[in-house]
Amino acid sequence: MQTAIAAIIVFGVLVFIHELGHYLVAKRVGILVREFAIGFGPKVISFKRGETLYTIRALPLGGFVRMAGEDPESYEMKNGIRVGLQLDNEHKVTKIDLKPHSKYDVIGKIESFDIEKDMYIRIEQEQRSVTYKVDDSAMIVKGNDEMQIAPHDRKFNGKTVGQRAATIFAGPLMNFVLAGLLFAIVIAMMGVPSNASIIGDVVPDNPAAEAGILPGDQIVAVDGKPVTTWSQLVTEVRERPNQTINVEVVRGTESITLSLTTAEQAGAGWIGIQQMTEEAGFMSLVYGFRQMYDLTILLFTHLGEMFTGQVEADVAGPVGIIQIIGIQANEGIIQLIYLAAFLSLNLGIINLFPIPALDGGRLVFLGIEALRGKPLDPNKEGFIHFIGFALLMLLIIVVTYRDVVRIFS
Numbered sequence: 001m002q003t004a005i006a007a008i009i010v011f012g013v014l015v016f017i018h019e020l021g022h023y024l025v026a027k028r029v030g031i032l033v034r035e036f037a038i039g040f041g042p043k044v045i046s047f048k049r050g051e052t053l054y055t056i057r058a059l060p061l062g063g064f065v066r067m068a069g070e071d072p073e074s075y076e077m078k079n080g081i082r083v084g085l086q087l088d089n090e091h092k093v094t095k096i097d098l099k100p101h102s103k104y105d106v107i108g109k110i111e112s113f114d115i116e117k118d119m120y121i122r123i124e125q126e127q128r129s130v131t132y133k134v135d136d137s138a139m140i141v142k143g144n145d146e147m148q149i150a151p152h153d154r155k156f157n158g159k160t161v162g163q164r165a166a167t168i169f170a171g172p173l174m175n176f177v178l179a180g181l182l183f184a185i186v187i188a189m190m191g192v193p194s195n196a197s198i199i200g201d202v203v204p205d206n207p208a209a210e211a212g213i214l215p216g217d218q219i220v221a222v223d224g225k226p227v228t229t230w231s232q233l234v235t236e237v238r239e240r241p242n243q244t245i246n247v248e249v250v251r252g253t254e255s256i257t258l259s260l261t262t263a264e265q266a267g268a269g270w271i272g273i274q275q276m277t278e279e280a281g282f283m284s285l286v287y288g289f290r291q292m293y294d295l296t297i298l299l300f301t302h303l304g305e306m307f308t309g310q311v312e313a314d315v316a317g318p319v320g321i322i323q324i325i326g327i328q329a330n331e332g333i334i335q336l337i338y339l340a341a342f343l344s345l346n347l348g349i350i351n352l353f354p355i356p357a358l359d360g361g362r363l364v365f366l367g368i369e370a371l372r373g374k375p376l377d378p379n380k381e382g383f384i385h386f387i388g389f390a391l392l393m394l395l396i397i398v399v400t401y402r403d404v405v406r407i408f409s
Helices: 002-028 161-190 207-211 230-238 283-307 318-331 333-351 359-372 378-408
Strands: 033-049 052-067 082-087 093-097 106-114 120-125 128-142 145-148 199-202 218-222 244-251 254-261 263-265 268-270 273-275
Touching: 002 033, 002 052, 002 161, 002 318, 002 333, 082 120, 106 128, 161 283, 161 333, 161 359, 199 207, 207 254, 218 230, 230 268, 283 333, 318 333, 359 378
Parallel strands: 093 128
Antiparallel strands: 033 052, 082 093, 082 106, 106 120, 120 128, 128 145, 199 273, 218 244, 244 254, 263 268
């Protein structure tokens, strides 16, 4: 149960922040956002505020922001059909009912209309034509279903290439920002390592503990060689695997010399001591975003090595990630927050891959549009994204199968 709750919270936060990036920039540039959804599948919770429907769906493994104009939209309006119009005080149309009844201000057949640019509808009433202006936020109703119209300048494809690119890029960007903030929280909770040669903690049943070294001791010399920093101390110890050494320790006002025999790990000396940490304060933000930057470079390097065959590809799917989340949740809140930061960073990077159906693929198509001076055929682009999505789903199934086999074997 703890694993399930932790996984839902972690996935939910990562998806929410990613989609929030798309949502905020879309609203900022004036795109009509029809739905903000966390999860896929059937709706569990839904409510409408303003012009946007907010939903939480059954499968918390993704999410989406549905913007007007991203996909073909059909209002089922055509000339010759009978409609009912609701008018405001300025005689602007605020509602168009495709199955009208007697309560409407105007009922008649459509002669012509334009609800994308010129914003009008011409109705035949009592053998005469009357033209009405249509409000930019008018609703189209059919039975129990209703949808807000989207003028061209409020559609995704009605915005400039730069505005659309910013809207798409904002999702991965928010994952990078979240990773930096979560790393900063971890650093604020744990502190930053001090470079002083002062012992922060001693690992039980290891050479330092057996020799009597205590937390708070400061090692000032190894075999008579002075050390003033943690880096120097580590260097001196690593150079002496499986050797008996003398360390000079300052404890309070007392200076003592202790003898111990180092252990060996990966060919280097080791005595079982840990660095002292200091409170980072406001600098935790700086350290957090530096950690995010360093890990981003490391991940891109590792991905390059995977694609060139220098290292074996070892990718975890949803099942594997949930298992890791459960392990880290048992370790404690700090480990769980650190993992969430790492996953957020991975989500941001993966979404920037130039693969159809991902944000990176959509950015590539926008780049092509900018170079050509005109968009690609929407049907062709949609088909390419569909193929990309299908291949991604296939990859997820394969990776999930490997995760399950690994767990049960």
